Amino acid sequence: MPFKGEIGSSLLELQYLTYLDLSLFEGSETSIPKFIGSLTNLRYLNFSGCNFIGTIPYQLGNLTRLVSLDLSFNNFDKVESLMFLSHLPALKHLEMRYTNLRQTTDWLRAINMLHSLLNLHLSGCGLSVVIPPPLSLANSSKSLAIIDFCVNEFSSSIFPWLLNFNNSLLSLNLELNQLQGQIPDTFGNMIALQHLNLAFNHLEGRIPISLGNPFSLETLDLSWNNLTGEVPNLSNFSFIKELRLPMNKLNGSLTESTDLLSNLEVMDISSNSMNGVISDIHFLTLSKLRHLDISLNSFTLNLSSYWVPPFQLDILIMSSCKQLEPHFPQWLQTQKRIIHLDISNSRISDGISDWFWELPPILMYLNLSGNLICGEVQKLPFIVDNFSAIDMSSNCFHGSKPPLPPNITVLNLSGNRFSRNASNLCSISGEYLNNLDVSDNSLSGELPDCWTNWKKLGILNLANNNFSGSIPASLALLPIEALQLRNNCFSGELPPSLSNCTGLKFLDVGENRLFGTIPAWIGENLPSLIVLRLRSNRIYGSLHLQLCHLTSLQILDLSNNSISGGIPQCLSNFTAMASNSGTVEIFDNSYSYLLDPWTTKGWYKDVPYVNIVMILWKGTEREYGNTLGLVKCIDFSSNNFSGKIPGEITRLVGLLSLNLSNNQLTGVIPHSIGHLNLLESLDLSANHLSGKLPEGLGDLNFLSYLNLSYNNFSGQIPRSTQLQSFDNTSFKGNAGLCGEPLPNRCPGEKVARPSINRGSENTDKRVGKREIITSGFYISMGVGFATGFWGVCCSLLLYRPWRHAYFHFLDRVGSWLYVRAVISIAKLQRML
Incomplete structure (x- = not known):
């Protein structure tokens, strides 16, 4: 003290x-x-x-x-x-x-x-x-x-x-x-060594077999390196108690020599590239084993239904291990000490066994997600301990949501078939709950007003259900950071009490029946907001200038509403979008708890949570989760915005997607559009925009989706390596536009690719008398092929700065290549 x-x-x-x-x-x-x-x-x-x-x-x-x-x-x-x-x-x-x-x-x-x-x-x-x-x-x-x-x-x-x-x-x-390079073989000369920890370095190469020479070695931790090759023959490690090799690049199978490790207590070979079959034989003499993690490899488990393991585990993690038989693993009923159980993504397609609900009530972490396990879960409270984290998402559990212990911390029941009325949400009365996800079910009814009991709830996801009625004002009493209510039947206005949720980073109420204007308090009181999604509601009115106070905003989706008025010039205040120096982490909402209280390391386990957002990206609605922090976009499509596109919007140089389609916008595309040099998707279709297309469009070297259709643009489409790569649908519906890739040529435009008559017999004779393919033609073709090959391999497959440099290179040498090609073709025509 x-x-x-x-x-x-x-x-x-x-x-x-x-x-x-x-x-x-x-x-x-x-x-x-x-x-x-x-x-x-x-x-x-x-x-x-x-x-x-x-x-x-x-x-x-x-x-x-x-x-x-x-x-x-x-x-x-x-x-x-x-x-x-x-x-x-x-x-x-x-x-x-x-x-x-x-x-x-x-x-x-x-x-x-x-x-x-x-x-x-x-x-x-x-x-x-x-x-x-x-x-x-x-x-x-x-x-x-x-x-x-x-x-x-x-x-x-x-x-x-x-x-x-x-x-x-x-x-x-x-x-x-x-630490870099290989692990020296000379470690094998440390004859008294009992504990060796080289974790979280940059070591590479194989694990030297000499590490097994010190017969006194009890703990070996090589986690989080770049080690390759197979795990060495474990028979040399006869006294080993803890073997930790996760997060490397190890391959091969687990040899049956593991049965010689009679002293082994901890075995973690997770997150590698290992494969093969694991059977009862591998655990024949491991009577002291208490921590087993073989997750995130390509193992196939062939464990007998009647197998009685020689050990009693405290921690079992077998995520992403394929079960040879798709049945719920029966041997688990012999394990009476498990506090951490993870058999997620293991291709189990079976009903949950009755004996499972008779396990001792000591589970602190339970993860059955990503399987096809069926049945009701009303007895779940019988097997979990206080302060537990439960993930049973993406299965086919059904019935009503189960009652749960008062001190549960994480509950994820998303992607199942739970139904019934929403009133039973109040059965979760735990004051320690910080993560609740019941999305993608069939829950219905109005949300109960029982949120005052949940004093630590930071993540609430009720998306993709059939909830109705208004959003309860008492939600504002939560220390909420992420609120997902999308794709339900909520009506009414956003409750003003949400203005008290000053720590809110993620607000998604899209695809509901909300109405009213966008309240000014969103910009005034929610300074931490990173994602704001109000898509597909009944929102009207103009945008308040206070919205521009959201300097941390990365994703703004107001599409499919009835919002009118002009686009505010102050959108340039979105500092996060105006930065191209990197992205921010949207959330760190992982829950930590003591994974292994018997080790002196005090190792804590993180239970991560991924927020999912639906984004209209390049004309298709897509789901973004783990990569959400990489996305910066604005979607104002399908509203009634009018007036000009403010030039200030081109200061948001970090934008990857901009969609202003299906509005009433007029005027020209800002000449500074080329400043958005990271833009990958641009949709300005179905407006009343006019004038010539700015040359800056040709500077958008990362642009892979472009839609300027159904406006009043005129003049020639600027020539650039990028713009001519799109088909004519990107420009259709603009009667005054001409030039490639449109079929209609501009006045005075030369035909870039003249036709050549190859069918005449007389031509064949002339060809025989004179050489058509000159050295200049070979040079042009060779340079063009090399440049194109470099562009495909490096600019498209590697990373953006190279892509950027590549397109600038093409712009600089394009005219030279064009001249060489025209000269060669002209010579060919003269000879023909």
Whole structure:
């Protein structure tokens, strides 16, 4: 517990003081008092978590009898030297975790002078020094047993120094560094090593079989690297207790040598490219196994219906593992300790077994989503514990929504066949619920007014049901961040009370029967709004200028309403849309809970939630979820907007899609339209726009969908590599337009592709007398092919800056290619 007070010099009266623990101290001092260095009998000193600033007093070097020193979790910002440590010959335990040592250049030299050092903890210190090969270790400790360098910036140049402790090192933690290249085989020479953690780095290549040489190895964590190849023969790892290899690129199958790992407690090989069949044999002797994660591979499970596993699991994750038989796994009924169960996306098409509802009520996380599991779930409360997270989405469960424990935190029942009246939503009375999704069901009726009980609800998704009536005003009492009510039968106006939801980021009430004007409070009171979707309602009136206050807005869809008036010039205030420097994360609404309380790592599991938006994209309505943060679009189509397209809209240079079709807009396309150089979809069809098409349209190099049809445009379509790639339907219904790709040519326009008579016998004779295909023709054709091939392979398949440069390149050399081609064709015509 923290305690307050002062560190007075009266401590000096305790001349024989050997143990001083002031961790978590909160006093008036801002730095370690220098007089502490006069307590020369101290053997143990702990100043961790005291928020001291400045530097570390060199007087601590007077504590020559000190055995243990802990200065972790302070705010030192001027530590330039650690040489005071070199005067502590008895020091065995040194902790300086999350101490800023970025300015310290002599830390390694000081460490090497600690002859008695056993335990070294320097995690999160900002260390990135490259170890020079000739570094002398003659006077350093050869007994280091524990090294914790996690959360630093070390490269693989740290390895040679570490390998000097082959005979003593018991635990090495290099998690979250900048390690690259292959794992050295020389790790196999660390004969005493028990714990090795190289997770969250950039290591690649195969896992060296030599890692199994230290027969004492108990934990191996190589998670989140770029390791490839097959998992080595596990028979060498006979003493291993924890094997963590997730998020790599490992392939091959799981060998049956796993049955030799009789000490194994944790096995995580998830999120790789492994395949093959997993059967009972793989688990024959794994009686101590308590954590199994084989998810997100291509495994096929062939586990006997009568199989009785030798283990009792706490955590089982088999997401995306194909069941050889589509039945609900019967062997699960033998597992009486599971707190985390994930068998999602496993191709189970079966009714849920009756015994499932008789499991002990200790489940904290249950994920059955993405299967075809059927049946009612009224007994669900019997098997889940408090603070549980439940995802049963995308199945064929039916009946009424089940009653649930009061302390549930996450509930996703979307994509099922639940029906009945909406009143039973009130049965979920948990004050800890922060995520509720019952979308894509057949729930009906008016929403009950029971939202006052849900004080932590941040995500509410009721989309694609048959709810009716008005939107309850009490929804505003929630700390809501995402509200999805689309595709229901809600009527009335948006309740003014929603103006109190100042943290709202995502508001989708599209495809309902709402009416009235767009309230000004949306722009005034909802500054965090990123998605605003009011599509397909009965909204009328003009847009308030307050809407332009939504500087974080990325998706604005007001289409299919009766909104009139002009498009406000102040839309240029949409700062997020005006930026092309990147995208923002729309949400971080994951729920965390303690996944494995028996490990010392305190590992927490995230339960992610993906918000889904329907967007009219390139003429087709599409569903966006995981990629939603990449989308920036405005859709004002099918309204009654009038007046000109404001030139200010072209300042939104981050826009990917702009749809103003089916309105009453007049005037010309802004000449600055070319500034929207990331635009991929542009639809201005069915308006009353006129005038010439601006040359800037040809600068939209990423444009893949264009619709300017049924306006009053005139003149020649600007020539560019991009515009001539569209077919004539993009420009039809404009009687005054001419030029490619339209069939009608402009006055004085030359035919670009003349016809050649190849059928005449006399022509064949003339051809035989003179050479038609000249070197110039070959050059033109070769350059054209090379340029086109480069464009397809790089500009379309790689990434946007190359595409951008490619189209500019074509614009610059296009005229040269055209001239060469015309010259060659002219020569051909003369010869014919």
